[in-house]
Amino acid sequence: MNVPHYIGFDIHKKSIQYCVKTADGAIVREGRLSAERAVLVQWALTLTEPWQGAMEATLFSGWVYDTLKPYAAQLNMAHPLMMKAIGASKKKSDRIDARKIADMVRCNWLPVCYVAPAEMRELRRLLRYRNLVVRQAVRMKNKIAGLLMEVGEPYNKRRLHGKKYFDELLGNLEETPESVKHLLRLSRGVLVLFESIQMQLLQRLREEPKLRERVRRLQSIGGVGEVMALVWALEIVDPHRFSSIGQAQSYCGLTTALKSSANKEQRGPISKQRNAHLQTTLIEIAKLAPRWNPQLAALHARELERGHRNRATLAVARKLVAYLLAVDKSGQPFQVRGEAGVEAGTEAETKAVA
Numbered sequence: 001m002n003v004p005h006y007i008g009f010d011i012h013k014k015s016i017q018y019c020v021k022t023a024d025g026a027i028v029r030e031g032r033l034s035a036e037r038a039v040l041v042q043w044a045l046t047l048t049e050p051w052q053g054a055m056e057a058t059l060f061s062g063w064v065y066d067t068l069k070p071y072a073a074q075l076n077m078a079h080p081l082m083m084k085a086i087g088a089s090k091k092k093s094d095r096i097d098a099r100k101i102a103d104m105v106r107c108n109w110l111p112v113c114y115v116a117p118a119e120m121r122e123l124r125r126l127l128r129y130r131n132l133v134v135r136q137a138v139r140m141k142n143k144i145a146g147l148l149m150e151v152g153e154p155y156n157k158r159r160l161h162g163k164k165y166f167d168e169l170l171g172n173l174e175e176t177p178e179s180v181k182h183l184l185r186l187s188r189g190v191l192v193l194f195e196s197i198q199m200q201l202l203q204r205l206r207e208e209p210k211l212r213e214r215v216r217r218l219q220s221i222g223g224v225g226e227v228m229a230l231v232w233a234l235e236i237v238d239p240h241r242f243s244s245i246g247q248a249q250s251y252c253g254l255t256t257a258l259k260s261s262a263n264k265e266q267r268g269p270i271s272k273q274r275n276a277h278l279q280t281t282l283i284e285i286a287k288l289a290p291r292w293n294p295q296l297a298a299l300h301a302r303e304l305e306r307g308h309r310n311r312a313t314l315a316v317a318r319k320l321v322a323y324l325l326a327v328d329k330s331g332q333p334f335q336v337r338g339e340a341g342v343e344a345g346t347e348a349e350t351k352a353v354a
Contacts, residue, residue, distance in 0.1 A: 003073050007053035008101025010094045011060050016040070017094035020051070021102045030098065035060065037067050044071035054078050054105045056097075057113055066118050078104070081273065082111030116237040123208060124234040128277060130201040137194035144187045151176050161191065205230055220333035221323050223289025223296060231281045232324050239328040248325045253279035254318050270314075286317035295336070296320070 005028060010017040012035065019030040033039050044067075053068065054076040055061050061077060069075045078101065089096070104110040116124065141161055148155050153176055159165040166188060173181060205211060206226075211233055218229035242248040249255050253274025259266045290297040296316050303312035327334050 003052045004049040005047070005051040006102050006106035007051050008098045008103070008105060009053060009055035009064070009068075010097040010101065011035075011055050011058055011064055012094070013060055015094075016064065017098040019095070019098040019102045020047075021099075021106060023106055025103065025106070027099070030095065032094070035064070037063070040064065040067050041071075044068055047071065052105055054101050054110050054112075056080050056083050056101070062121065065115060076105070076110060076112045077115045079111040079113040114238075114241055119210070120234060120237050123205060123211065124237075126201050126204060127230055127234050130198050130205075131277065133194050133198045133201070137191055137198070140187055140191045140194065144184060144191070147180055147183055147187070151180050202226075214328070217327055217331070217333050218324060221320075221327060222293030222334070223285065223291070224320070224324070225285070228281055228285045231278060232328070235275055235278045236328070239325055242325065245322045245325055249318050249321050251275055251278070252282055252317075252321055254282065254314060254321065282317040282320060283313060286313045286320060289316060289320060 002023070004022065006021050006023070008019045008021075014035050016033045016035050017030075018033065020028040022028060033043055050073045052074045053072050055064060055078065057077045057080050065075060065077060083101075089100075101110075145155070145157070145160060148160075153169075153173060155169060156165065160169075170181065170184060211230065214233050215226065215229040218224055218232060219226060236242075236248075236251075239248075242251065246255070250271070251274065253270060253272075253276070255271060257268035257271045259268065286296075290300040296319060299319055300312050300316050303315045306312075323334065
């Protein structure tokens, strides 16, 4: 895009360094702004020429991106890992970083990353918070069991967190110190609160019109439940940004690192460059999905014959990604086709899954 000015932003919690350059690299203006919406809007209104800008993707970049986007001819978010590789230097400062980002924009060298629409990011924030609450609830359940084990009190593991059983158990703790009983009551109260919060968040996502039909289609895949469908929909957002199943599997953290040089290839462990939320959910679902999906059960059995349970789980997770991507792209419910048991959507997508 040919515009008069190119701007690089270096984002921090309390300040934003910017640099405005022309197409030939001359600096028009640069400076530092307070990280406040009103300040950013006032500054953007002073820009009389059309401009194209970019910033590195960080924890603080989302709201800055949303604030400045209406004033820019084009605004991009840069991939942080790629930025490190391109912009490596002995000297590093906010001013230098802003200048480098501006140069990458004007020379079209910027490693752009996908930015989901603001409304989808809002829903994704709710889902991630719900996942945090669930993890904390699990820790609290473990703590309750740990307190009972510390004082040597027997309990029924399967029924421990049921309200009726817990109340009966608490009433029968005769030799347990009062401090432990108090902690058990507090822990139970916190656990009930966590369960209430996560159910409220889940209900809020269920009622979202933009997700309802999409989640229903994804749940047509055997073994894919509501939470898995929500995680996929809100973390992937647009399935068409992946041109192949391999790209989607890599994004989900289900592929190994590859080093190739002089006609030699070396495979490493599963790459750490991934969407951690998707990876965790897919691995957990892959352990259970074969119980409800005959195709996944057959795949899991074949991989188990090779003698490695973790690789079997990983193979199921990869196949789940193929199924989810095919259903999501085609807009068709999951369907088993033919004896091979390959599924989903349009003919082209079915061949891709196969």
